[in-house]
Structures are given as structure tokens and as C-alpha cells.
Amino acid sequence: MAPLVAFLLSLNLLELIHGASGVTIISSDKDVEVNEFDKATLPCEYVLERGTQARLEWKRIAGEHISFVYFGEQIVEKYRERATMLGHSIELQRVTRADTATYRCEVTAKQDVKIFAEISFKLVVLVPPATPTCKVPSSAMSGSTVELVCKESEGSPPSVYTWYKDNVVLMDVSAKASTANNVSYTLNRSAGTLRFNPVRKSNSGTYYCEAHNKVGRSERCSLKFMQIKSRSAKSNAATRTNTPPAGEDFKHTKSFVI
Incomplete structure (x- = not known):
């Protein structure tokens, strides 16, 4: 039993040592608000436990629709004219109300104990209301x-x-x-x-x-x-059906001679 106990203790020790190890994102996940046609910076800074290689991806999430902004070490074509990578962060130029969405930074480091980390930002492009x-x-x-x-x-x-x-x-x-x-x-x-x-x-x-x-x-x-x-009382009366008073006998208005 002693070897088994020692093995379990070593596992617990390793867990304590590496519990917080692995790729870690150190940026704040606060929402980003900017006025329309300004630039928006979405920060994504991370540290690795081992090595220097990691795969970085940025995704845009609007409802159930998910699309790439940065993939395969390059900005996708849709954003190339107005997006720039600042290290691992991304900067969008001339944002419009259509850019309002959730943006997620995903980092994968296969050499680390914890190989995956992500952070999401809600980008809100501020637009004043139109005349209603x-x-x-x-x-x-x-x-x-x-x-x-x-x-x-x-x-x-x-x-x-x-x-x-x-x-x-x-x-x-x-x-x-x-x-x-x-x-x-x-x-x-x-x-x-x-x-x-x-x-x-x-x-x-x-x-x-x-x-x-x-x-x-x-x-x-x-x-x-x-x-x-x-x-009006007149309009209310018109909606009612006229009926003879209760108990009043029906009276002939004409006499017939045979």
C-alpha cells in the first residue's frame, strides 16, 4: 500500500504545482464601447507555460453565426482593409453599427499542460437614435x-x-x-x-x-x-333588439271579413 500512497501523494503535488499552469490570457474581458466610425481595440495578451509557439484565432459571434476575423496567421479577407494586428490584439478601423457583436480570442498551445484559453469581448458601436x-x-x-x-x-x-x-x-x-x-x-x-x-x-x-x-x-x-x-345613448340603443314589454297582449291592427 505504501507505493500506492506515495503515487497518489505525488499526483496531488503535481496538481498543486501545475493547477494554474498552461496557456493563460492576462487581458481584461471588459466590454468595449466606441462611437461609430472610430477605431476599436480588442486586447488579447497571453503567457505560455512552455515554448513560444501557439495558435491564435479571432472569431466574430453574432447570434448563432460564427465567422473568422483572424485565422491561419492572417486577417481574413473581409477585414484586411480595416483591421490590424497589434501583437495578439486586434484593432478595427472605422467601425459601424454592423460591427456590434461578440469577439472571441482563442489561444491553443499544445506543449502546455492546459493547452487552450479564450476570452470574449462584447463590442458595442454607439449610435445616436434617429427621429422616431x-x-x-x-x-x-x-x-x-x-x-x-x-x-x-x-x-x-x-x-x-x-x-x-x-x-x-x-x-x-x-x-x-x-x-x-x-x-x-x-x-x-x-x-x-x-x-x-x-x-x-x-x-x-x-x-x-x-x-x-x-x-x-x-x-x-x-x-x-x-x-x-x-x-352616445342613441348609438347604444341602436345596438339593442327591441322587444315588446313583458305581459303585453298582441293586438291585431286589421280585421278580416270572410
Whole structure:
């Protein structure tokens, strides 16, 4: 048993010695944010346990789509005109919103105990929002459900939205709070929706919206007026079926002589 115990102890000792050994990336994995058309540097510095040879690859990940940026010791053709290797790091020139994605540096060192290491960066190209479009019905009947929509697709990161009624900002109100405070709307700033359930005559007015993100604020959309009409008693009565009063006998209006 003594040789076996000695062997196990030696394995434990080797594990302690080499537990942190192998190829190691020493760069920070913080996200990178740059303004559109500026340059972005994605750092990837590493140290090897043994030797000086390692295989380096850079990949771009957007959703389920993965493509190479650096492979086979060269920048792939798509990026050659605007990408430069700075040691093991990569610098992208004139970035656009289309470059927003996750970029992963992968290092393989076959001579090391731990032969593989990787680091990922989320590159966010900052773009101010465009002037949004706002969809506001010109009229609606009181008591119905009405939804106003504000949307723009240029901003990066994605915009949040602010709605105004008669030049007064509408504050966030959750569905629960709207019921408790007798407020007839709920506002979703991320989706840009302003929902009235039910809409009331007092909700008539001029509406517009703005989009904003960490880069800036958009121009407001065109002003739209929404008129809420009351349901009249006459229109309600027209929807009901007339029936004779209960207990009233049917009366002939004509006599027939045989």
C-alpha cells in the first residue's frame, strides 16, 4: 500500500504545482464601447507555460453565426482593409453599427499542460437614435383599448422612449399602479408603447414621442392629435333588439271579413 500512497501523494503535488499552469490570457474581458466610425481595440495578451509557439484565432459571434476575423496567421479577407494586428490584439478601423457583436480570442498551445484559453469581448458601436415614427390614431371611442407606438431602428444601444401629451411628459405607470391610482394608461419605455385601457375622453390631446440612449436624444416625432369620442345613448340603443314589454297582449291592427 505504501507505493500506492506515495503515487497518489505525488499526483496531488503535481496538481498543486501545475493547477494554474498552461496557456493563460492576462487581458481584461471588459466590454468595449466606441462611437461609430472610430477605431476599436480588442486586447488579447497571453503567457505560455512552455515554448513560444501557439495558435491564435479571432472569431466574430453574432447570434448563432460564427465567422473568422483572424485565422491561419492572417486577417481574413473581409477585414484586411480595416483591421490590424497589434501583437495578439486586434484593432478595427472605422467601425459601424454592423460591427456590434461578440469577439472571441482563442489561444491553443499544445506543449502546455492546459493547452487552450479564450476570452470574449462584447463590442458595442454607439449610435445616436434617429427621429422616431409615432403611430397615433386620429380618433377612438371611449371605453375601448388604444395603443400608441413610438419606434426607431438606428440607435445603438437600443433606444428607450418618452411620450408627451400636450407638451407634458407622461411618467412611467405600471399596470398595477394604474389600477390603484385610477390612471388609464401603461407605458413601456423599452418597447415605446403607450397603452390606454380603457381610453377616456380626457385622453384627447396632442401626442409625440422622443427616443434616447446613452449617446444622445432624437428629435421628436411629428405631433399627432387624438380625439376620443363618447359613446352616445342613441348609438347604444341602436345596438339593442327591441322587444315588446313583458305581459303585453298582441293586438291585431286589421280585421278580416270572410
